[in-house]
Amino acid sequence: MAIEPELVKSANEALAIAEGRLEPAAVFEPATVDVAAIRKAQNLSQGRFAERYGLPLSTIRDWEQGRRRPDRAAHLLLRLIEAEPDVVARILSSSE
Amino acid sequence: MAIEPELVKSANEALAIAEGRLEPAAVFEPATVDVAAIRKAQNLSQGRFAERYGLPLSTIRDWEQGRRRPDRAAHLLLRLIEAEPDVVARILSSSE
DNA sequence: TCAGAGTGTACGGCAATGCCGTATAGGCGG
């Protein structure tokens, strides 16, 4: 197996970070969100949840089934729905 | 020019709706959002806006330049940012 | 007992977006 310069570089970087000689770069957080949990905390079925927040049912399904991962905007929105469900619902209903 | 059965069908449908014989189907609202306006209302540059709400600058750009249109989740999020900027910022900052 | 409604899992599939990068241009302070 040939030596991969890129891997060597990365390994040295990891070592440097581990030893505190380097700051870890911004990492792309897996950003997991338990959509089902957020939804269930509000006692809503997938359908009613989707309807309540104006999102496509199929998209909710994809998220819950792990087939797709919500992008950043969706991610933030979900956290808002989790923390302030009524505020979100109010904004949505106003002017729609 | 050949007759297009689909168009004829649509035309008849439109007529039926116009005459009240049929309910208009759910229409996909163009759902335009003036991201730049929302951002400027908060006196933020594209960069600071993106940073403030944890969104990729490139995505903000795409939206403002009309190259891409925010999907439903993003759309709702933008309306939340517009109406309740501080609530959104607060939720975002908590736990990140 | 069985048809039907409601809920959820699973997945095919295409158009469209998300997000990264680079090039270009105008304004501004040093």
Add this chain to the structure above:
DNA sequence: CCGCCTATACGGCATTGCCGTACACTCTGA
């Protein structure tokens, strides 16, 4: 004149958004 900030424009690929269909399970009323 150079560097910095801000914004427009766009190439490009992986991934998602969203629609549709098929199945399985549970509950309810005829």
